[in-house]
Amino acid sequence: MIFPADILIWLLLAVGIGFCALGLFGLFIFPDIRSRMYTAVRATLIGVTAITVSALIYAVSLFSETNENQYFMLALEILFLCVVIVIPTVLLSQEIQNLIRARN
Numbered sequence: 645m646i647f648p649a650d651i652l653i654w655l656l657l658a659v660g661i662g663f664c665a666l667g668l669f670g671l672f673i674f675p676d677i678r679s680r681m682y683t684a685v686r687a688t689l690i691g692v693t694a695i696t697v698s699a700l701i702y703a704v705s706l707f708s709e710t711n712e713n714q715y716f717m718l719a720l721e722i723l724f725l726c727v728v729i730v731i732p733t734v735l736l737s738q739e740i741q742n743l744i745r746a747r748n
Contacts, residue, residue, distance in 0.1 A: 649705040656698035663691030678744060685737040689730060696726045 670683030700722050707715035 646709075649701055653698045654703055656701070658695045659692035660698065661693040663694065665691075666692065668705065673709075681744075683741060685733065689733060692729065693726075696722060703734055737739045 654719065664687070667684045667687030670687060671680050674680045674683060700719055703715045703719040703722060706712075
């Protein structure tokens with residue numbers, strides 16, 4: 645594989661794991677539900693996005709080198725999973741925020 649792509653993949657994986665850990669840590673340290681939810685949703689979305697982009701770079705770089713269909717399908721599946729995971733998470737977090745505002 646291309647060396648700059650490897651560095652970028654590892655960097656994005658480290659950033660993704662770090663942000664997911666920050667989201668988990670935020671669930672434990674913040675006192676109220678609004679702070680916990682904001683930290684968990686935002687940090688975890690950034691982490692999942694970084695991990696998804698690293699997997700997408702991996703698939704695209706291997707597809708450009710080998711020109712095999714399996715890496716193209718991997719890239720399409722990654723994009724599909726990104727849409728399936730990220731959009732409902734954002735919609736659910738907005739709905740939970742609306743419920744919390746209505747209760748207060």
